[in-house]
Amino acid sequence: MLSKVYEPSPVETKWADAWQKDRLFISSPSADKKPFVVVIPPPNITGALHMGHALNNTLQDVLVRYHRMLGREAYWVPGTDHGGIATQNVMEKMLKAEGKTRHDLGREEFLKRTWAWYGECGSTILGQLRKLGCALDLNAGNVRFTMDDKRAASVYESFRSLWGKGLIYRGERMINWCTRCGTALSDIEVEHEDEKSRLWHIRYAFEDGSGSVTVATTRPETLLGDTAVAVNPEDERYKSMTGRKLRLPLTDRLILLVADEGVEKGFGTGAVKVTPAHDPLDFEIGQRHKLEVMRVISYEGKMTNCPRAYAGLSVQAARKKIIEDLSAAGLLVKEEPYKHSVNKCSRCSQHIEPLVSEQWFVKMKGLAAPAITAAESGEVKFYPPSWKKPFTEWLGNIQDWCISRQIWWGHRIPAWYCRKCSGAGLKFSDKGELSRVSFAQGAKPVVSFEKPAACPDCGGADLLQDPDVLDTWFSSALWPFSVFGWPERTEELDYYYPTSVLVTGYEILYLWVARMVMSGIEHMGRPPFSQVYLHGIVRDKHGKKMSKSLGNVIDPLQMIEKYGTDAIRFSLMAQTLGGKDIPFSEEAITGGRNFVNKLYNVARFIQMYLPERQAPLGAARPDELADRWITERYAAALEKSKAAMAEYDLPKAQDALYAFVWDEFCDWYLELAKPRLAGPDKEKVLGLMLELFTGSLKALHPFMPYVTEELYASLKPYLEAPDSYLLKAGWPEAPRVDARAAAAEPLMQEIMGVITQIRTARAQFEIPPGKTIKAFATSGNPAALDRLRTGAGYVKLLSKVEDLRLEAGLAKPPRSVSAISGPFNIYIPMDGAVDLEKERTRLEKELERARKDSAQCVDRLQDPAFTAHAPASEVEKIKTRAADTAGKVSRLTEILAELKTG
RNA sequence: GCGCGGUUAGCUCAGCGGUAGAGCGCCUCUCUUACACAGAGGAUGCCACAGGUUCAAAUCCUGUACCGCGCACCA
Numbered sequence: 001m002l003s004k005v006y007e008p009s010p011v012e013t014k015w016a017d018a019w020q021k022d023r024l025f026i027s028s029p030s031a032d033k034k035p036f037v038v039v040i041p042p043p044n045i046t047g048a049l050h051m052g053h054a055l056n057n058t059l060q061d062v063l064v065r066y067h068r069m070l071g072r073e074a075y076w077v078p079g080t081d082h083g084g085i086a087t088q089n090v091m092e093k094m095l096k097a098e099g100k101t102r103h104d105l106g107r108e109e110f111l112k113r114t115w116a117w118y119g120e121c122g123s124t125i126l127g128q129l130r131k132l133g134c135a136l137d138l139n140a141g142n143v144r145f146t147m148d149d150k151r152a153a154s155v156y157e158s159f160r161s162l163w164g165k166g167l168i169y170r171g172e173r174m175i176n177w178c179t180r181c182g183t184a185l186s187d188i189e190v191e192h193e194d195e196k197s198r199l200w201h202i203r204y205a206f207e208d209g210s211g212s213v214t215v216a217t218t219r220p221e222t223l224l225g226d227t228a229v230a231v232n233p234e235d236e237r238y239k240s241m242t243g244r245k246l247r248l249p250l251t252d253r254l255i256l257l258v259a260d261e262g263v264e265k266g267f268g269t270g271a272v273k274v275t276p277a278h279d280p281l282d283f284e285i286g287q288r289h290k291l292e293v294m295r296v297i298s299y300e301g302k303m304t305n306c307p308r309a310y311a312g313l314s315v316q317a318a319r320k321k322i323i324e325d326l327s328a329a330g331l332l333v334k335e336e337p338y339k340h341s342v343n344k345c346s347r348c349s350q351h352i353e354p355l356v357s358e359q360w361f362v363k364m365k366g367l368a369a370p371a372i373t374a375a376e377s378g379e380v381k382f383y384p385p386s387w388k389k390p391f392t393e394w395l396g397n398i399q400d401w402c403i404s405r406q407i408w409w410g411h412r413i414p415a416w417y418c419r420k421c422s423g424a425g426l427k428f429s430d431k432g433e434l435s436r437v438s439f440a441q442g443a444k445p446v447v448s449f450e451k452p453a454a455c456p457d458c459g460g461a462d463l464l465q466d467p468d469v470l471d472t473w474f475s476s477a478l479w480p481f482s483v484f485g486w487p488e489r490t491e492e493l494d495y496y497y498p499t500s501v502l503v504t505g506y507e508i509l510y511l512w513v514a515r516m517v518m519s520g521i522e523h524m525g526r527p528p529f530s531q532v533y534l535h536g537i538v539r540d541k542h543g544k545k546m547s548k549s550l551g552n553v554i555d556p557l558q559m560i561e562k563y564g565t566d567a568i569r570f571s572l573m574a575q576t577l578g579g580k581d582i583p584f585s586e587e588a589i590t591g592g593r594n595f596v597n598k599l600y601n602v603a604r605f606i607q608m609y610l611p612e613r614q615a616p617l618g619a620a621r622p623d624e625l626a627d628r629w630i631t632e633r634y635a636a637a638l639e640k641s642k643a644a645m646a647e648y649d650l651p652k653a654q655d656a657l658y659a660f661v662w663d664e665f666c667d668w669y670l671e672l673a674k675p676r677l678a679g680p681d682k683e684k685v686l687g688l689m690l691e692l693f694t695g696s697l698k699a700l701h702p703f704m705p706y707v708t709e710e711l712y713a714s715l716k717p718y719l720e721a722p723d724s725y726l727l728k729a730g731w732p733e734a735p736r737v738d739a740r741a742a743a744a745e746p747l748m749q750e751i752m753g754v755i756t757q758i759r760t761a762r763a764q765f766e767i768p769p770g771k772t773i774k775a776f777a778t779s780g781n782p783a784a785l786d787r788l789r790t791g792a793g794y795v796k797l798l799s800k801v802e803d804l805r806l807e808a809g810l811a812k813p814p815r816s817v818s819a820i821s822g823p824f825n826i827y828i829p830m831d832g833a834v835d836l837e838k839e840r841t842r843l844e845k846e847l848e849r850a851r852k853d854s855a856q857c858v859d860r861l862q863d864p865a866f867t868a869h870a871p872a873s874e875v876e877k878i879k880t881r882a883a884d885t886a887g888k889v890s891r892l893t894e895i896l897a898e899l900k901t902g
Numbered sequence: 903g904c905g906c907g908g909u910u911a912g913c914u915c916a917g918c919g920g921u922a923g924a925g926c927g928c929c930u931c932u933c934u935u936a937c938a939c940a941g942a943g944g945a946u947g948c949c950a951c952a953g954g955u956u957c958a959a960a961u962c963c964u965g966u967a968c969c970g971c972g973c974a975c976c977a
Contacts, residue, residue: 005939192974199977217977230977264976272977281975340977354975386906390972393905397973506972541914543970567939574925575914580907581971583914591925594939605936652916655924670936756943763943769932853921865957874920874958881921 006600008564025137027075029495036072037499044083045121051538054556065702069731078136079144084472088409133705146475154482156449174283179301180350183406199338207245216268221318224306225296228274233259360404367518368395383648384579410469415445418455419462477515480528501531541585566704567592603711614717622684628744630669635734695732751791757821758799772802776827778810784823847892857882
């Protein structure tokens with residue numbers, strides 16, 4: 001006999017091994033089958049998987065397993081992402097623990113170490129995906145990495161092609177610079193956060209001493225790089241002053257007062273200091289007025305190119321000192337508290353410095369246009385559909401994409417510079433690389449994967465590669481086709497592209513999804529997928545983001561250890577509603593665990609009755625009311641589940657099956673079937689149970705792969721032609737429901753109602769659960785009594801009635817408790833005295849409810865507007881209800897009257 | 903500032919035009935040979951507020967309030 005409680009761990013290990021060993025998840029192009037393809041959002045190799053990964057991969061696994069069971073050639077393509085800055089930061093942290101920086105190691109050694117880390121961390125992640133039950137073939141030849149040779153070839157081809165079309169360029173532009181990561185970032189890698197700060201009002205005096213202009217700023221330190229002050233051209237206060245020169249405080253420079261439309265009259269003092277090198281708006285103003293771009297903040301975040309007193313100070317220190325100095329000089333007019341949004345690095349939370357720098361960019365407008373069309377035409381569909389608008393709007397406002405990163409871990413930019421031709425523009429570090437700081441300013445790049453043999457201009461052979469690497473999202477953008485070997489025209493690429501659905505969190509809609517759509521259209525001629533399924537972020541139970549610093553992180557692997565994979569998957573899925581964020585807590589997992597245990601116990605129950613001799617059960621099926629009813633319920637559940645899957649409503653699909661198994665199959669059918677398992681119908685009833693239960697296991701398999709596989713396997717000996725694995729079985733077809741089976745549903749409803757009423761009365765009058773009782777049921781409706789007669793056995797069984805009298809015109813016996821269920825009056829004779837007070841209160845409450853109901857129906861029927869406008873079926877429904885409730889009222893009144901006299 | 907979403911039982915959320923639902927939690931009874939990770943029964947809601955449309959509104963429309971999230975160069 002199996003233990004009473006399911007133990008997931010050993011079962012999961014067993015099946016995970018078997019699935020991989022038998023290559024259950026491998027796919028190959030197959031001419032006669034329609035593919036269903038999902039490429040995994042490759043996890044970064046930054047550490048262990050978190051709850052978000054568990055959710056993301058569970059959703060994909062459900063879709064992949066489901067479609068495979070529907071007969072599609074389903075392929076879920078596994079892989080990991082090198083993760084650019086994120087991974088480099090992890091490596092740097094580990095180095096820091098050794099008291100080193102990456103510069104101590106040098107580029108080559110650092111990369112060597114990072115590759116070694118990939119070896120370790122990559123396989124840890126794959127192992128975790130395996131634990132999660134993912135239908136990913138993880139054998140060596142099948143797993144992709146964004147930096148392996150094939151993907152490197154894809155990256156190069158994309159770069160080469162875009163460069164050839166003039167869509168990639170090098171230019172000096174305003175970029176976001178993270179001084180901690182030491183690299184440029186794209187606009188979407190910057191997060192905005194409100195921060196309390198101050199607004200400083202600073203006086204700039206005119207050169208000739210005749211008055212001054214006061215500017216308001218949140219960044220006094222950038223004053224050192226001011227090359228103008230700007231006012232709105234319509235601003236009467238300043239109209240007469242524009243064109244005059246101002247003395248820049250704390251320096252000996254003179255700057256111009258210019259008029260520019262970008263300045264708001266109403267804000268601050270109406271005058272703004274212009275620092276073209278360190279503020280995006282100022283940069284634009286600078287361009288319009290041909291102002292000098294003066295860089296005063298270095299890539300390290302220190303003041304530079306400025307008076308000696310400030311040179312070398314950090315931005316923060318410089319701010320403090322400048323305020324002091326301005327104050328001492330009497331130039332600080334006032335200082336007020338001010339809340340504004342600051343830019344932070346999404347990878348390390350450091351303040352971002354906007355600064356002008358020479359970088360590589362992709363021109364986006366032309367690439368975005370067809371992607372917008374694809375979304376608008378429905379060629380790419382979103383689930384939930386509300387994401388379409390943000391998607392197209394973001395693409396509509398898109399800016400050029402800065403793709404160069406001044407880090408080491410990533411795809412090296414495939415551009416080379418001739419030392420001779422580039423002349424003084426090139427600076428070299430002692431290791432023979434281009435210096436990090438010079439960025440080969442002004443140099444002319446030659447795009448090539450390998451080092452070119454000779455400079456195309458001078459023929460010289462002294463070429464050096466650009467030191468920068470590409471934004472990690474550059475390779476991610478190619479993922480849906482690079483995984484199939486693009487640019488090589490492989491059979492896989494032909495068969496699997498475009499993929500079917502992309503499943504990911506909404507937080508990377510722009511970072512990743514939008515870019516995949518654009519590059520798919522650009523390089524492959526069509527979008528990389530037709531559906532995008534966006535899910536929310538897994539948060540803690542209070543809706544807070546899980547983070548190590550808050551200490552509210554739930555580790556999926558620990559939870560798996562404790563509750564089992566299926567329980568985690570089930571609970572996560574149950575809460576994935578409408579793409580919204582998911583509040584998750586350990587308590588929430590118990591629901592899943594309990595259901596897993598329920599399934600396990602159904603199997604135990606069935607096994608108890610299975611014959612010793614392991615042989616398939618016969619094909620004969622029982623045909624009682626309950627049998628027809630449960631078959632109909634099963635069919636309905638499968639239909640509902642399937643319909644929900646078609647709408648990507650995975651939680652609803654899961655819930656339909658859950659509700660069937662628990663509330664109908666277990667709570668009613670198994671209970672009704674128990675005595676029959678000791679009777680002549682035994683084998684037939686077992687046959688039906690086995691059929692419906694194994695069918696449910698199949699239907700649930702995409703959601704809870706382990707327990708279903710295990711239980712199915714345990715029942716195999718009794719099945720005719722079982723499948724080797726559930727994944728190879730078809731997703732169950734709903735059995736045909738004929739008229740008799742359809743009629744069983746309302747009939748059972750009526751009978752179940754009677755049972756519930758008797759149970760309620762028993763509970764309220766504290767009749768011990770084990771005690772059998774007598775009960776009477778009567779009705780003015782003979783047809784109803786006939787119906788109830790067909791279910792008399794069920795009533796007796798489930799409400800523990802040994803003697804059930806079912807007759808028309810039965811009078812209420814003395815010392816009995818009454819109940820009403822539909823057309824039936826039910827009387828339960830009590831052994832001793834009845835607590836009349838309790839009984840009266842109970843019935844009066846019931847009566848009141850019925851009266852209210854009845855009155856409501858009558859009112860509506862008397863309203864001519866209702867009968868005239870409402871559809872006939874609705875009027876009919878109310879009429880029936882009116883009759884039912886009226887009957888109930890009169891019967892209750894009668895019983896109550898009798899109670900008083902009795 | 904603009905946009906999007908939310909506001910329903912103590913908690914997390916379904917329902918999106920015809921008499922308010924689930925899971926968890928809570929209360930009572932039961933360790934009845936599948937399951938106490940269970941069974942049976944029970945309590946709990948001016949469906950944020952104000953208008954409107956409709957025979958009928960939690961559900962549609964318009965506003966208001968609060969909460970969350972995006973986007974944005976207001977120094």
